[in-house]
Structures are given as structure tokens and as C-alpha cells.
Amino acid sequence: MPSEPKLRDDGEFALIARLAERLRRAAPAKPATEVHVGIGDDAAVTVPGGATVTSTEALIEGVHFRRETAPPAAIGRKALAAALSDLAAMGASAGEAYVALGLPDDFVEDDCLELYDALAALAAESGTAVLGGDLTRAPVLVLAITVVGHAPSGSAPVARDGASVGQVLAVTGELGGAAAGLLLLERPELATSLDPEIAAALRRRQLEPTPLLASGGALASAGASAMIDISDGIGADAGQIAAASRVRASIELERLPVQAGVAEVAAAAELERVDLAAAGGEDYELLAVLPAELTEDATAAVSAQGGRLTTIGRTAPGEGVELRGPDGSVRQPLGFDHLRPR
Amino acid sequence: MPSEPKLRDDGEFALIARLAERLRRAAPAKPATEVHVGIGDDAAVTVPGGATVTSTEALIEGVHFRRETAPPAAIGRKALAAALSDLAAMGASAGEAYVALGLPDDFVEDDCLELYDALAALAAESGTAVLGGDLTRAPVLVLAITVVGHAPSGSAPVARDGASVGQVLAVTGELGGAAAGLLLLERPELATSLDPEIAAALRRRQLEPTPLLASGGALASAGASAMIDISDGIGADAGQIAAASRVRASIELERLPVQAGVAEVAAAAELERVDLAAAGGEDYELLAVLPAELTEDATAAVSAQGGRLTTIGRTAPGEGVELRGPDGSVRQPLGFDHLRPR
Numbered sequence: 001m002p003s004e005p006k007l008r009d010d011g012e013f014a015l016i017a018r019l020a021e022r023l024r025r026a027a028p029a030k031p032a033t034e035v036h037v038g039i040g041d042d043a044a045v046t047v048p049g050g051a052t053v054t055s056t057e058a059l060i061e062g063v064h065f066r067r068e069t070a071p072p073a074a075i076g077r078k079a080l081a082a083a084l085s086d087l088a089a090m091g092a093s094a095g096e097a098y099v100a101l102g103l104p105d106d107f108v109e110d111d112c113l114e115l116y117d118a119l120a121a122l123a124a125e126s127g128t129a130v131l132g133g134d135l136t137r138a139p140v141l142v143l144a145i146t147v148v149g150h151a152p153s154g155s156a157p158v159a160r161d162g163a164s165v166g167q168v169l170a171v172t173g174e175l176g177g178a179a180a181g182l183l184l185l186e187r188p189e190l191a192t193s194l195d196p197e198i199a200a201a202l203r204r205r206q207l208e209p210t211p212l213l214a215s216g217g218a219l220a221s222a223g224a225s226a227m228i229d230i231s232d233g234i235g236a237d238a239g240q241i242a243a244a245s246r247v248r249a250s251i252e253l254e255r256l257p258v259q260a261g262v263a264e265v266a267a268a269a270e271l272e273r274v275d276l277a278a279a280g281g282e283d284y285e286l287l288a289v290l291p292a293e294l295t296e297d298a299t300a301a302v303s304a305q306g307g308r309l310t311t312i313g314r315t316a317p318g319e320g321v322e323l324r325g326p327d328g329s330v331r332q333p334l335g336f337d338h339l340r341p342r
Numbered sequence: 343m344p345s346e347p348k349l350r351d352d353g354e355f356a357l358i359a360r361l362a363e364r365l366r367r368a369a370p371a372k373p374a375t376e377v378h379v380g381i382g383d384d385a386a387v388t389v390p391g392g393a394t395v396t397s398t399e400a401l402i403e404g405v406h407f408r409r410e411t412a413p414p415a416a417i418g419r420k421a422l423a424a425a426l427s428d429l430a431a432m433g434a435s436a437g438e439a440y441v442a443l444g445l446p447d448d449f450v451e452d453d454c455l456e457l458y459d460a461l462a463a464l465a466a467e468s469g470t471a472v473l474g475g476d477l478t479r480a481p482v483l484v485l486a487i488t489v490v491g492h493a494p495s496g497s498a499p500v501a502r503d504g505a506s507v508g509q510v511l512a513v514t515g516e517l518g519g520a521a522a523g524l525l526l527l528e529r530p531e532l533a534t535s536l537d538p539e540i541a542a543a544l545r546r547r548q549l550e551p552t553p554l555l556a557s558g559g560a561l562a563s564a565g566a567s568a569m570i571d572i573s574d575g576i577g578a579d580a581g582q583i584a585a586a587s588r589v590r591a592s593i594e595l596e597r598l599p600v601q602a603g604v605a606e607v608a609a610a611a612e613l614e615r616v617d618l619a620a621a622g623g624e625d626y627e628l629l630a631v632l633p634a635e636l637t638e639d640a641t642a643a644v645s646a647q648g649g650r651l652t653t654i655g656r657t658a659p660g661e662g663v664e665l666r667g668p669d670g671s672v673r674q675p676l677g678f679d680h681l682r683p684r
Contacts, residue, residue, distance in 0.1 A: 036393065037501050040586070042431040042570060043397035043491070045499045048390050051378065054473070055385035056488060058442035060480045089384040100400035100442075100486040131396065134486070138402045144442040144476070144486030146398060149385070157387045159379050228384060244382070 015109065016040075016135055019116050023130045026120035033095050033150065035129060044131035046096060051151035055086035061104075061140035069185040072107075074207035076115035079143040080122050082231065084211035085284040089229035090157040091220020092149035094128040094213055099145050102138025126213055152220045163226035163245035163289035169313040170295060172215050172286045172302060175234060176266075176273070177259035179280025181206030183269050190268040198261035205259065209284045214305040219288045222298035226289040233279040234312075235333020237287055239321045245289070248318030253278065254326045255312045278323055278333060289315060357451065358382075358477055361458050365472045368462035375437050375492065377471060386473035388438060393493035397428035403446075403482035411527040414449075416549035418457035421485040422464050424573065426553035427626040431571035432499040433562020434491035436470040436555055441487050444480025468555055494562045505568035505587035505631035511655040512637060514557050514628045514644060517576060518608075518615070519601035521622025523548030525611050532610040540603035547601065551626045556647040561630045564640035568631040575621040576654075577675020579629055581663045587631070590660030595620065596668045597654045620665055620675060631657060 020039045037045040059079045061067060070078075084094055099119065103112060123130050128147065151157050181202040184191050191199040212229075219227060226245055228237045234256070238249040256277050263273045288309075290298050295311060302309040313324075322330045362381045379387035401421045403409060412420075426436055441461065445454060465472050470489065493499050523544040526533050533541040554571075561569060568587055570579045576598070580591040598619050605615045630651075632640050637653060644651040655666075664672045 037432075037499065041501045041503075042428040043395045043434070043499075045393055045395050045432070045493065045501075047393045051387055051389045052394070052490075053385045053387050054438070054440060054488075054490070056440040056442045056474060056476050056486075058444055058476045058478050058480075058484070058486060060444050060478055060484065062481055063444075063479045086384040090379075090387070092385070096396070098396060098398040098488050100398045100488075102400055102402050102405075102484070132398060134398050134400045136400050136402055137405045138400075138484070139404055139482050140480075142400070142402065142444070142480070142484055142486075144398075144400060144484075146396075146440050146442075146488035148396070148490075151387065157379065157385075159383045159387075161383075 015112065022113065022116050023120050026124040027129055035131065038131050044096065046131070048150065051157065053087055053090045053092035053149040053151055053157055054146065055083055056144065056146045057083040057086070058144040060142055067141065070207060072111040072115040073118035075141065075143065076119035077122050078209055079145050080119050081209040081211045081284060083145040083147040084126055084128065084213060085229040085231065087147055087149035088211045088213045088216030089227050089286055091152045091155065091216050091227065092157055093152070093217060094126045094147065095150050096148045097123060097128050097130045097145055099130060099133035099143065101133060101135050102142030104138055104140055107141055126211060152217055155220045158220045158224050158227040160226050160228055160241050161244035163241055163247050163315050165247050165315055165317050167225060167315045168290045168292050168295045168311055169238065169249060169251060169315065170288050170290055170298065170309050170311050171234065171257065172212055172307050172309055174257045174259040175230070175283050175285060176262035176277035176280050177202050177205035178209065178282035179276040180259070180262045180265040183265050190265055193268065194261055194264055202259065202261050202265065206282065209282065211284060212286050212307065215302050215307040216286055218301035218305050219286060219298055222301045223294045224288040224290055224298065228287050230281070230283050230285045230287055232281045233333065234287060235278045235321055235323060239333060241287065241289060242319060242321055246319065247315040249313065249321045250316050250324060251313040251321065252324050255310065257310045274323070357454065360455070364455065364458050365462050368466040369471055377473065380473045386438065390492065393499065394437070395429055395432045395434035395491040395493055395499055396488065397425055398486065398488045399425040399428070400486040402484055409483065412549060414453040414457040415460035417483065417485065418461035419464050420551055421487050422461050423551040423553045423626060425487040425489040426468055426470065426555060427571040427573065429489055429491035430553045430555045430558030431569050431628055433494045433497065433558050433566070433569065434499055435494070435559060436468045436489065437492050438490045439465060439470050439472045439487055441472060441475035441485065443475065443477050444484030446480055446482055449483055468553060494559055497562050500562045500566050500569040502568050502570055502583050503586035505583055505589050505657050507589050507657050507659050509567060509657045510632045510634050510637045510653055511580065511591060511593060511657065512630050512632055512640065512651050512653050513576065513599065514554055514649050514651055516599045516601040517572070517625050517627060518604035518619035518622050519544050519547035520551065520624035521618040522601070522604045522607040525607055532607055535610065536603055536606055544601065544603050544607065548624065551624065553626060554628050554649065557644050557649040558628055560643035560647050561628060561640055564643045565636045566630040566632055566640065570629050572623070572625050572627045572629055574623045575675065576629060577620045577663055577665060581675060583629065583631060584661060584663055588661065589657040591655065591663045592658050592666060593655040593663065594666050597652065599652045616665070
């Protein structure tokens with residue numbers, strides 16, 4: 001079935017050695033944990049200083065990305081960013097990463113190195129040490145990344161179940177950009193009436209996500225009672241907090257901070273702005289629930305990290321999520337279900 | 343492109359809830375580490391007592407297994423067993439597991455539950471707590487499992503680079519069974535002249551691997567200087583130790599402990615016995631290097647765990663691996679390269 005391998009003749013072990021070398025060059029000077037055994041053994045050995053926070057993300061070609069629109073660098077960065085974003089949503093700092101990579105025959109060695117270089121660059125940027133993984137053939141490109149982070153010093157990790165009634169919902173940054181960027185990548189004609197710089201920023205938002213580790217740490221320290229990262233759309237992700245905390249999340253649509261150009265892309269695609277801003281995923285912003293009296297301090301703490309925090313609603317008795325329009329209309333969120341065919 | 347989803351209508355979150363419930367029922371009564379946050383949040387939070395040992399394994403349909411010959415239960419067990427086997431090879435005990443699962447459309451919910459039940463059963467058997475993961479669609483069945491173990495008490499984790507010249511190579515259990523079992527599954531006609539019970543044991547060896555955590559711990563405590571699990575064939579895996587430790591591994595072929603029926607299956611397939619015993623992978627036995635004076639104690643320690651240890655060679659100055667025949671012939675091992683097309 002498969003054609004000749006496009007990797008160099010020296011095969012798996014040699015490619016692993018070349019990837020490991022790239023990771024070593026990009027390794028953080030001061031890893032978050034003591035590393036006794038790194039890449040190249042049966043397993044990595046580390047000595048964590050306290051609680052560890054662990055998450056796994058899988059990215060599958062044809063489901064999470066298409067190689068026609070996402071270059072190898074974008075795929076490598078996004079896989080690690082998505083995993084680290086889960087640590088940010090706990091208020092944890094980055095520690096180690098383990099990367100399982102499945103390579104199709106037509107993903108040549110240069111593609112592989114480009115992917116790894118982008119992954120290593122984000123690892124360096126975020127202070128993550130890549131300590132191991134697995135490399136194998138696969139019919140499509142597969143990345144599964146497990147990240148281990150470290151609990152915030154002086155505060156507990158922020159889970160999803162800590163929200164209570166009467167608290168404030170607040171979101172970092174701006175929404176809808178990643179979904180709008182994906183539309184522009186898939187349907188370039190939608191950009192015709194858009195400022196080229198705004199269009200480029202939207203595409204970057206899709207291709208070069210950044211995990212908000214500093215903002216997550218600031219929100220944890222500021223006393224967030226629950227937090228989640230926005231990977232499936234704020235409506236669906238607010239639903240996760242609502243379910244875990246047994247509250248109702250009430251979001252005012254006109255308060256959602258929306259990235260420049262999102263409304264125009266939505267209109268060009270004959271969608272509503274809210275379809276991208278509330279149901280579009282992959283922005284990797286953070287949705288936090290805060291006691292009302294802490295909101296001001298939390299906003300200042302996020303600003304101090306170069307971020308922005310916007311109050312978008314409240315928790316109420318009940319269950320589920322409501323998206324309230326300026327006219328008083330109420331709608332249910334549409335989420336993204338990774339198991340449904342698109 | 344894809345057809346209607348074969349999962350129940352309530353989608354991803356509901357399936358995750360059903361899988362999580364199965365894992366909770368199978369969870370070890372006394373997890374190896376303090377678990378603060380388990381399945382269902384952005385990340386799991388644990389408090390390890392000391393050094394942690396972490397490994398990742400990916401199993402991809404069409405590369406590591408075919409659904410025609412491997413039932414869902416075998417796939418689930420094998421993915422976790424392969425990951426835990428890396429912990430065994432460090433002498434570590436099992437701790438936590440994180441499971442990324444990519445499901446093709448024709449892998450129905452009952453298949454998924456069967457896979458998870460087998461994975462949960464091995465988790466319970468080995469004292470592993472499954473604390474998280476990721477669930478997504480995929481064009482073929484994909485499992486990527488990261489396991490976190492805990493360093494042996496009273497001894498350091500056993501890496502690959504600790505062997506020195508003049509030490510003893512020893513292997514647990516019996517070799518070649520998993521490769522012979524795979525041949526029988528792929529070509530049932532090879533079993534015609536074989537005792538049915540022996541054939542069944544060979545097939546089980548392929549479909550129901552067991553990570554040798556107790557033997558690995560015993561070998562670490564007994565003072566093994568290097569260790570690896572046999573996933574790619576003892577020749578290739580001995581080569582890993584040789585390269586990391588900068589020694590030559592000399593293996594006497596007639597000393598290899600070979601499972602009953604392997605020679606017959608090899609003959610029926612017009613292969614040599616050594617092709618399965620030395621180059622066949624997936625036995626998940628342990629290859630240890632020991633100072634000669636500790637070999638007797640190590641053998642007793644493995645026996646006390648219900649295992650068996652066989653001396654098969656020595657380390658020598660030089661590099662690489664030699665397989666020595668009883669006639670004095672020397673050959674190089676053939677290994678298995680997961681990146682090469684089969």
C-alpha cells in the first residue's frame with residue numbers, strides 16, 4: 001500500500017535524534033522542574049516541587065486542521081498551544097511536554113523539522129521542556145501532546161466547579177478571531193472587502209495561537225473561583241463551567257469583546273457575528289468566574305500581564321447557558337462537537 | 343465526506359461521561375499519588391511524592407494493529423500495556439494515565455466501551471489511575487497514552503545508559519510469542535499443525551500483553567545498571583542500550599528463552615526461529631544489564647515476583663549488537679522501524 005518512505009534512509013532513530021537535537025537547542029535555560037532523565041530513554045524522570053497539573057490534546061488531520069491551509073509550523077505550534085492552554089485555564093505554569101507524532105508518507109522530513117521548530121519555539125517562549133514522545137507512521141498527520149504544569153505558588157489550581165451564584169463572568173482578550181481566520185483560509189474570497197492587515201491578523205489568530213499562561217496565573221492569584229479556556233466557543237465552554245459548578249451562566253452578547261474584522265467576515269459568509277464570537281472555537285482565551293468584589297483587581301492583574309479582561313455576564317441559579325441579546329432575546333449556545341462530522 | 347456518526351445522539355460530552363464512569367468504577371482503591379482534580383476538568387491535579395517517570399506511546403490503526411485481527415479490547419489493553427512497559431523498564435511503579443482517543447466513524451460506541459473496559463481492567467490490575475484524556479474523531483483508530491509513574495523507593499530509575507563493559511545481559515520471560523501470535527492472527531493457516539492450546543497462548547501473547555511492573559521493580563532493586571523493554575525485538579532494543587551506554591552487546595542466540603510454538607510458527611512461515619525470537623517485537627519482556635555478581639540475586643528477585651530471568655550474553659568493549667550462533671557465526675540484528683512501510 002504505502003509508497004517509498006520520504007524520510008532519510010537512516011529511519012526512525014536518526015530522525016528522533018535530529019528532532020531531539022532541535023529541542024535541546026530550544027530548551028529553557030531554567031526548567032520548571034528538576035530533570036534527571038530527558039529525551040532518549042524509556043521514560044523521562046523529573047522531580048516536581050509540588051502539585052502537578054496534566055492535560056492531553058490530540059490534533060488530527062482532517063478533523064482539527066487541513067494541510068492545505070495549515071503549514072507544518074502552524075500545526076506544531078497549535079498542538080502545543082492547545083495543550084498549554086489547558087494549563088493556563090488551571091492557573092498553572094508550564095513544565096514539561098511529551099509529543100506523540102504520527103507521520104504520513106507524504107509529510108517529508110523538512111515538514112517534520114518545520115513542525116518541530118515551531119513547537120520548540122513555543123516551548124522556549126512558554127518555558128516548557130519537551131522531554132519525550134513517540135514517533136510513528138500514520139495514514140494522516142496525528143499529534144497528541146501531553147503537558148505537565150506546576151500549580152500556582154500561593155494558590156490552588158482553578159478547576160471548573162468552583163463558581164457560585166451571583167459571581168461575575170469575565171473573558172480575556174478578544175473572541176471570534178480564530179474562527180474568522182479559518183473562514184478566510186478556507187474561503188479566501190471572503191477577504192476581498194477586508195483591510196489586508198486585519199485579514200492577516202485574523203489568519204494569524206487561527207494559525208499561531210498563544211496559550212495565556214501569564215493571564216491564567218494572574219487570574220488564579222486574583223482569586224478566580226472557576227476557569228476554562230475557550231477552545232470550543234464561549235457558549236459551549238461556559239456550559240462546562242455551568243454544569244460542573246451547578247449554576248446558570250448568563251452572558252450578554254453585546255459585551256463580548258470581538259476581534260476587528262470578525263463582523264465583516266461573518267457578514268461576507270452570511271453568518272451572524274455571534275456565530276463566530278460565541279460559537280467559534282480555538283481562540284484560547286480564558287473564561288473566568290470571579291467574586292464581584294475581586295473583578296477590579298483581577299482586571300488590573302491581567303492588564304499587568306499585557307492582557308485585557310472584560311466582564312460579560314453573571315452566574316445565576318439554574319443550569320446551562322443563556323446568551324442575552326441587547327433586545328432582551330435569549331438564545332442557547334451552539335458548541336463544537338469534535339465527534340460530529342463537519 | 344464522513345457518513346452519519348454512529349455514536350449516540352448526545353455526542354462527545356455524553357460519551358466522555360460514560361467512559362469516565364467506567365474508569366471511576368475500575369479506579370485503584372489507593373492511587374499511587376494524591377489526586378486533587380481527576381477526569382472532567384481542563385487538566386488533572388496530582389501531588390507526587392517524589393520523582394515522576396513519564397512516557398508516551400501512540401498506537402495507530404494500520405501501523406500497530408489491524409481491526410480485522412485485533413478486537414477493541416486487545417487494542418485498549420495493548421496501548422496502555424505498551425506505555426506502562428516503559429515504566430517497568432525504568433523500574434518505576436504505575437501512577438496515572440492520560441488517554442487521547444481518535445475514533446473513526448465506523449468504530450461504534452459499543453466498540454469504544456469494550457476498548458475502554460479492557461484499558462480500565464489493566465489500569466486496575468496495575469494500580470494506574472486514568473485521570474484524563476482527549477476524545478476526537480479520526481480517519482482511523484488512534485490511541486496515544488501518556489503514563490506517569492513513580493520512581494522505585496530506595497533506588498534510582500534505571501536508564502539505558504548505565505551499562506558498563508563486562509556485565510551480564512539478562513532477559514525476563516520468553517521471547518517471540520507476540521510475533522508468532524501476530525503471524526497466526528494474520529495467517530490462520532500457519533496454525534494447522536500446531537497444538538491448539540499453544541496456538542491460543544501465542545495469539546494471547548499478541549493480543550493481551552502485560553507490562554512487567556513487578557519484575558522491573560525487582561530488577562531495579564536488585565541493582566540493574568541499565569534496562570529496556572522489548573518492544574522492537576531484542577536485537578534492536580539491545581542496540582539502544584549499547585548506543586546509550588557505549589558498549590557492545592553480545593547475545594548468544596541459543597540462550598534466548600523462546601516461547602513454545604514459536605519455532606513451529608517460524609518454520610510454517612518459512613522464517614528462522616531467530617527472526618521471531620530476536621527480531622520480533624511486542625513481547626514487552628525486560629532486557630536488563632547487571633553486574634555479574636548481582637545476577638543470582640536478581641534472578642531470585644524476579645522469581646519472587648512470579649517471573650523468570652535468563653542470562654543471554656555479556657557487554658563488551660565496542661559498539662552495536664552481535665547475535666552469536668552456537669556454531670560461532672555472528673550476525674547483526676534486524677530491528678523494527680515504525681517509520682518504514684511494511
